[in-house]
Amino acid sequence: MLTRTRISLDNLVDTLKAAAESSRLRILALLSRGNLTVSDLTEILNQSQPRVSRHLKLLMEAGLVERYQEGSWAWFRLADTGRAADLVETLIARLDMADLQVERDLERLATVKARLREQAAEYFARNAADWDDLRRLHAPDEAVEKALVSAVGKTPVQTLLDIGTGTGRMLELFAPIYLRATGIDASREMLAVARANLDKAGITHAQVRQGDILALPVDRENYDLVTVHQVLHYLDEPGRALAEAARALRPGGRIVIVDFAPHALDFLREHHHHIRMGFSDQQIADWLDSAGLDMAAAAEIAAPGDNPAQLTVKLWIGQDRRTLVADASQTQSSPEIA
Structure with a gap:
């Protein structure tokens, strides 16, 4: 469990004042179901944009709500850290959702x-054929996900970061073990797909946001587990991306990487925009070492059959070398991969 934050008398009074208004409490209830824009809230509350913006400003000043930018769009979410995060959770839990x-x-x-x-489904449909062509070249997603779940284990973690979240599948897959999670992606279209998928799955303890993989918009040393699923082959500097991911890890945390073994399928460069043609264990180990991580495990998930024109999926786990002193219960072991 997260440690309950103590709030000074004056700050607590200010925070309670900010929440103690009908529209603002309604906004908190809505944001507990997912991140929303001002336009979304204006439509739902049937209030003017200036009025909604004023409510959001007061909630942000009280530390109850956070704002982040996604291109030209401003999104809002409940604060999940800081002095008021626990208070938000308590207030929402007490609110009668059956109120008219x-x-x-x-x-x-x-x-x-x-x-x-609907908008996300339209985008997904436009690109589904290309993705299906690529999937046919490697092991089924089910086999890869089974290996992932086995590798990560069932021990709960407080925080998960999914880099290059895409459809948000990793956030769905590991939802049973994390307290809260963040998915980062550069594409607004893919973020829309991820939000739709999380909403459909009823997952409210994960959020997605736009960001640069090489300059992650997250706090350092804030995550127990980082996933990097089928992302590195799109980058010209994979080692730099892993170093940036490592900075987000708490002491003793883990990075789980899924990508392809070295291959010679040149058409993937032209048709699927791959920059790197797979990775060897040694390449990954060297990058992890430079980032202050040890290679804890490596495994491969081969495609069915013996077709040489297929891809082998690789799975690697990097373990942060630092010992977690403040809370030894958070240090995770790395189970062997079957």
Whole structure:
């Protein structure tokens, strides 16, 4: 469990004042179901944009809500760290979701999310053929995910970071073991797909946001587990990306990497925009070592059959060398991969 944060008397009074207003409490309830824009909240609350923005400003000043930018769009989410994070959780837990006004808000929220899901589905459909062509070249997703779950284990973690989150699948796969999670992707279209998938799966303890893999918009030493799933082959500086990922790890944390073994399928460069043609164990080990991590495990998931024109999926685990002194219970062991 996360340590409960103590709040000074004056700060607690200010925080409670910010939440003690009908519209602002409704906003907190809506954001507990997922991140939203001002336009979304304006539509749901049936209030003017300036009024909604004013409410959001007060909630941000009180530390109850956070704002982040995604291109020209501003998104808002509940604070998950800081002095008021625990208080937000308590307030929402006490709110009767069967209240008539709250029910109406949630109905309008469902309409907004349904529209977002439709937009995401259209984008996914436009690109599905290319993705399906690539999937046919390697082991089934089910086999890869089974190996991933086995490698990570069932020990709960407080925080997970998924770099290059794409459809948000890693956030779905590991939802049972993390307390909160963040997915980062550079593509707004893919973030829309990820949000739709998380919403469909009923996952409310994960969020996604736009960001640069080489300059992650997250706090350092804040994550127990980092996943980098089928991302490195799109980068011209994979080692730099792993170093940036390592900076997000808490002492004793782990990075789980999934990518391809070295191959000679040149058409992937032209048709699928791959920059790197797979990676050897030694390459990954060297990059991990430079980032202050040890190679804890490596395994391969071969494609079915003996077709040489297929890809071998590799799975690597990097373990942070630092010992977690403050809370030894968070140090994770690295189970062997079958």
